[in-house]
Amino acid sequence: MLIFLSRSASRSLGAIKACWAFKGRKPGFSLQPTAFAKNAGAKGGKRLITLKRFIGFMEGKKKYFVGSIIMSSLAVLLSMVPPLIVKLVVDTILGKNPLEGPEALKRAIMGIGGIERLGEMLWICSLGILAATVLNGVCSFFKGRWTAQGAEDIAKRIKDDMYDRLQRMPYDYHVKAQTGDLIQRCTSDVETIRRFMASQMVEIFRILFIMVFSIIIMSSMSVKLTLVAVSLIPIVFAASLIVFKKVAKAFKETDEKEGELQTVLQENLSGVRVVKAFGRQAHEVLKFEEKNRDFRDLVIKLNNLMAWFWGLSDGICAMQIGAVLAVGVTLAISGEISLGTLMVFNTYTGMLIYPMRQLARIISELSRAGVSTVRVSEVLFAKLEEDMDGSEGVSLAGSIEFKNVDFWYDKGNPVLSGLSFKTEPGETIAILGGTGSGKSSLLHLLLRLYDLKSGEVFINGMELRTIKKKWLREKIGIVLQEPFLYSKTVMENIRMADSGASDGDIFESAKTACVHDVIKSFEKGYDTMVGEKGVTLSGGQKQRVAIARTLIKNSDILIFDDSLSAVDTETDSRIRAELRDRRKGVTTFIISQRITTLMEADRIFVMEKGKLSDSGTHEELIAREGLYSRIWSIQSMSGEDEKDLAEAL
């Protein structure tokens, strides 16, 4: 029996390609697998590791797959039954041949009252077909359901692990991380693994079961005809394997061409001013036309290859069935096989040969799952930030002392060298320094976002390393230079730092950060979504929301890492005044380049080249020659200093 193949669904390039993980990959993302991943397919030992990793993913969920493989074998077995019932009807009931088959079947038929009686009650056979199909359906259902359950459970676990790991990577991992590549590992690579588990893995078994069962049943009826029935399988399989490997390569090529097309489009759209300003529309149309045409022609070429493949392989498959029919008829005439057997062979041959292409395709894609496994594992096994046991619940309100602290990111490039200072409890320290002076690093050390290389730091008398990192960050509030707001509402963003904060607390800290009125002026107020799906906040607004967020929690130490840079001077001073009233007794660090921001601090540190070059109050510092006084003199220039200004012009 031929299987009507639904004519397109599986055959358009798009449908084939949907099974490749490329699709989600945007051009521009790094498509380079890591060196390890590249070799993964090549070396046996690495393959073994990859396989172990892959099996490791299935930990605890194997039962689903074992179950669905068993169900799959039952389903395949049951699908073999209806043709046999047809054979029974054709040969024994209608054809009056002696009953063949296992003893149990014979006894069962005797139980009904023999072949004669069964012939009168043909509906029993019909029911048999229905029952086999329904049971087959039930097994298929469980197969599908369990595979999905297992694959989705595993996919969820991998995704969760990835997310968790990414959050727990050391700080500098994220400073250097390539976002695009990481996201790809988390999404399309996990998807490749999921897809392999959800369909391909069990499908391999299903096809193998079909091969085994049908060949066993067929050869029990006629070895000769069985040999005919499998004769073209190797050809179909090998040809498919070659073609699908080639197609994978060709898809890469079309992806590149599509990327070029998208680049032209993207550049045209983002450069629309330039295009129009130079009146280059015609030129752009030609440029796009070229890429558009190239892409079209390449896809057509690839599609033509596939057309030949499907055409020829379908032809071979039909030939296989034809061969069975042709030889089967002669065997039937010579009495070697019965008519029913011929019909069974006709059906089984179709069931057997068509899935061969699918099998070849899955095998050609195995390496893809391997590469993805490696890429995912690289994230899952990357080194995490360690947080040893340490004190928790201790108060950090007290003095802070740096003793001879050295720090660098790259050896040989000292960022802080021999830094020492001590602050009084509750003091406000302002820090002035140029790029690379180490001012931010100094404060990052305090939160242990990085660990110092030598020297000691004491907070409230406790050595920094004896305090749990989590607790440190809990009690030290920091506003980063470029604060990140989450795509949640403004309210939720502020509440992030303290999930127990009441709305009142949130309004309060927003007022302190001088952003309450701004938020109120939004259409949806505090329920305004931040980011792409909501309003785009200006740099200054972002900074102020971030300040409000930091203020909401009860910190012992507060750090403003140049976090007022995008706020205008007036608001800046208002915020500082509010802070002074509110955060009495909290040690505060303020990094800024604006003298007006710095000048009211209890003490000002001037940092140059990783060292404290000067410190003192505003009055002290302006009284002596140095970086601070130089900046001050510019800052304080006013209309009256017209002469200076005129000179400068």
Place this chain on the structure above:
Amino acid sequence: MDYEEQDYSKQLDIKLWVKILGILKMFKNEIIMLAVMMAALAGTDAIFPVLSKLAIDEFALKGSLDGYPWFIAAYAATVIWQAGCILLFIRSAGRLESKMVYEIRRRGFTKLQDLSFSYYDKTPVGWIMSRMTSDAQRIGDVIAWGSIDLFWAVAIIILVAVIMFFLDWRLALCVLSVFPALAVVSVYFQRQILKSHRVVRKFNSKITGAYNEGINGARTTKTLVREDKNFDEFAELSYSMKTASVRAATVSAVYLPIVMSLGSIAVGAVLWAGGVLIGQNLITFGTYSVFIQYAVQIFDPIQSLARVFSEFQSAQAAGERTLALLDTQSDIEDAPEVVEIYGDSINPKPENWPAIQGEIVFKDVFFKYKTGEKVLENFNLTVKAGEKIALVGETGAGKSTIVNLLCRFYEPTSGQVLIDGTDYTKRSQIWLQSNLGYVLQSPHLFSGTIADNIRYAKLDATDEEVEQAAKTVRADEFINRLEKGYKTEVGEGGGRLSTGQRQLVSFARAIIANPRIFVLDEATSSIDTETERLIQQAVDAVLEGRTSFIVAHRLSTIRSCDRILVISDGKIVEAGSHRQLMRKRGEYFNLYSNQFKEDQRSRILGDLAKPVEQNA
């Protein structure tokens, strides 16, 4: 844009597809060809069971091999015919798909070149990209491959029905009896499958978003000690995704067994009734086998039909959005009589263009954006040919609007812009824009070499001209230092060059065509001193002898302008040369001295590339 989240519960809208096909009517013949091919293919598919009937009735049962070679030849011919049909239909469908996608993209792109800025103001680039890439693809895909399934399924159902009734009407009824149930179940489930997959996709894009945020916000997360809570939120999301995926898989896993069981009712019925008929010698064994085969397979075309309908339905949104793009009308269009004389952007007629002197007059200009925001009211300005004008003022004061009106990126809501005494709407856009030199502070380059980019403004420029232009703005220094010189690839968006280098290339590009009017539209103020020095030199070279407009944040770049206009709320509040305005100690003086201080401070602290946002 999350177009994925649109509502899809709409019914199939045939009109929409007719309209889309109308646009693509050039493919009419190919679609008809496809229909013919699919009918031919359905013919062979329907005939194979009949061939096995022949084998059984004429040879196996008669026990004679008379004419057997003929039978084998006929069978082989049918196989070859079928294979040929398959080869051809895949070829043609693929070709049709590619050509349609190509055509939609071609038209879309040409349309996009025509649309005015007001369109780009309100339409995100990402939205347009999706229409031109995935939506165009989807339409081509659905039309080409969907019609394949449609034609084939209809043809095979008809053919099989005809053959069945020809062979035996009673058994035919047995097979057809399950049709209604099959159809209902298929339509219902195909819809459910699509819907459940849509839910999965929605969660999937949310998860991607969550990763994005998790990675970009990782540092902030650390400082807020939010790891656990973020993880809980993520786990909730991934749980929803899992549930949705399992649900989608379950729907599919239920569907096929039901369809197959329904099919097996037909098989059972044929087996029973056929057996009885054989017993009465009313049909042959061959006929019996034909019916069994048909009964086993007939659910497939019905399933295909159901799928095609739900796919057309789900691609509807893509169709609507793409049509919307293709149907958009540009706000700024040249009058037909203008196009007649001067040509349009695709077919310019430069031979008819009058030369530009460069005198510009804004006469009683009113302008408001589509969003309703009024920017200019009764704006008047006369600029002599060759004069250098600078526009300064706060963000949103209307500086860029004035320049955009000048470039005719927008047209005045009322009033006129006169160039050399003629209202510019009486000339074509391409005429004006071909005479413009235009530089943005954040320069936009195209992929290609440096030379390609400079030549952008004058496509037929010789290498000497390119080099001369680069020399004029002193871009040659850095270009010559590059290994490949003018042949250096600038990368996507010019990404392989520094901002300063990109800027210089864009200056060279702006002057190579020797434009009479020059516009320097500074968008932001982030720039380092090194770049500033280079650019200052370039600006001076560029302005020489041209009517020029500079929208400036960096006030140091405009000191040599003939006239500086301080704009506030769409009005000119101060005007004069740098010296005059400094002496006046008004708005300009304040702006200038503040910026001067910022600069000095940054210089000392070495934090030169730091963006300073005005007025948060």
